[in-house]
Amino acid sequence: MNWEQLLSLKRFGDTNKRLRKEQDETRLGFEVDYDRIIFSSEFRSLQDKTQVIPLSKTDFVHTRLTHSLEVSVVGRSLGRSVGQKILAKYPHLQTVHGYQPNDFGAIVAAAALAHDIGNPPFGHSGEKAIGEYFISGEGQKYKEDLSKKEYQDLCDFEGNANGFKIVTQSRAGREGGLRLSYATLGAFTKYPKESLPKKPTKHIADKKYGFFQSEKEAFIDVANELGMSSRGDGNSVSYSRHPLAFLVEAADDICYTIIDFEDGINLGLIEEEYALEYLINLVRDTINTNKYHQLTNTKDRISYLRALAINTLINEAVSIFMDNEEAILKGEFNIGLLDKSKYEAQINDIIKVSVQKVYQSKEVVDKEISGYQVLNTLLHTYSKAVNNNYLVLSSNYDALILKGLPKVLDFNNDSLYHRLLNVCHYVSLMTDSQAILEYKKVRGFNL
Template sequence: MHDIGNPPFGHSGEKAIGEYFKNGKGFQYKNQLTDKEYQDLIDFEGNANGFKIVTESQKGIEGGLRLSYATLGAFIKYPKESLPKKPSNHIVDKKYGFFQSEKEVFLDVVKSLGMKPKDEKTNSYYRHPLAYLVEAADDICYTIIDFEDGINLGLIDESYALEYMTKLVQNINREKYYSLEHKKDRTAYLRAIAINTLATEAVNIFLDNEEAILNGNFERGLLDRCKYEAQIKDIINISIEKVYRSSEVVEKEITGYKVIADLLDVFITALNNKFDGTETNYDKLILNLLPNNYQQERENLYDRIMQICSYIAGMSDGFAIRLHKKIFMS
């Protein structure tokens, strides 16, 4: 559930949405929005979008997925709004965790859970303790599994797998490792041991620092305090160099900027024209492609824009590219 709000093309997709509203055609809406509403758009955040997805009411479905308060508290890694930006050494200030459209829901969650306020005037809070464990689980998985994917795709040489995992895990059974016939099975074996090691380490750090976590004084992620921090950074650096900056990934991200900007523009324009009573036949055709739950009558421009952002953010890379080709014949 943690990454449910990530748009197509991952973090690059977040930046593409922000770029459309900051420097693209979406800039025209700036003066019609509040500062916080506009900041939500130019600094589009997958974590906030995830909170929107799991809590937003739909027609006949009040409260979204109706998750427990504890589950929602553990979900919110950054319990604050997009403005004001107050950079600090505390991890809760790294990003933000809810859009203005979910502000009341957020305040209900933090107050019901008794989460400690960091600055009530700016709706900034310290994390629910379990959010540290959720974050650690996410960090462990993307660090190890992205590294594994890079090896299986041939972007990272398999020799790196044993070299770097040996630094991370001391009890690798080399006989078992070499007995596995297929590369995919060998990397899966190393991945399972590494994840188990790091998960155990994260739990121990959590328990050792429980009081500081409960008081809001634990300023870093659990893995930033673990004894394997250097080894984790080595693995991440290899993945950045060999996977995230590979030509295949970069080319897809470049495509994503064009795809997301065009889709945002055509759908937002059509929905706004419908609201203003200036809908063209082309707009009507475009809106026939938009699911009904993203066409709810909204007086507020921000809410209409967020409907389209939510629709596009819910697409996979492939679906977004195919839809773009259908509309723009490219």
């Protein structure tokens, strides 16, 4: 892989090449990506989607939207720092092609902003709930009528693949979805493979999958334009990561490691003593102990430690990226950046406490239990109505349900896979509150 191709400004539907040196510096193409994402309805809906902890009535916690904004800020810093070093290493990118350090920051910031845009309601349990409907619920009856890869898409419903669908999916008047640059689409796709084979290797890019069968050709087009290295065996589509995807992943890892921990402390789920015990090893070289002891409340103290910890991990991730940049370009770097960090043990300790005290707290578990029931009911109701309509077997109830489904999605496609995937996609776009409201409606609780 080479940086000239990887930084492509091409967008879906372009017939002419977009050159960096011809860009308007007041509205750079990569910055347009950020704007298109932040103004999209799918991004706005993240304000009412659970990050980890359900919305607290007593204190602020992060939603998917605030988490995504913070990941984007961290990603921008990572990208700019790496960009500066890449241009120093390959000066022709700047002198001949016109790329600037901030270009790297803009790409990573945009991709990071969108990284959770495809996640369904109720956190990661939402993905599992959709998958289990097809694995062990009513949806398993469709298995024999789908290809193995189509069925796997549904059984392992993946927010990353759904996000790629959102940002690229064409519909009337919106060809190419958000029409993001191919560089941003490449950086967005942390797992550039289809759903099968599942985890064929221990390579980080094989951990999950990044596109549904419905968007496979679209991703192949993006990968070819960017010059991403193929890792497929002829029977499967798989590529090496776009190098900047490592920075998007690092930004996400940094934020959920440190900020979920901070949320847990502020809500009283984690004792403040843990903050000093676990964070001090990340910040001992930068902490101003006099300033720390002048802070009079938990929030301010944790906020100070959080800022220092994030800065430490940003510098660490940049250093690891540049030390391994050539291996990354060759597709030979097979772990996440922070997996190679000298702070790996401290990071794992923090995550372990968060899992025990936050992710498995009663408040979180109760929300996940309810989410399973809500999503299972909606998937069953919509799938039945959509398929009965296609087979001309609709009941009056099915007909009423169909009237409430959006006209922009094709629920009458001749392909069973596309009908079912569009039902899952529709449910995934719902906010937590909207899903609960729809559940109450179909169960007759609104009367």
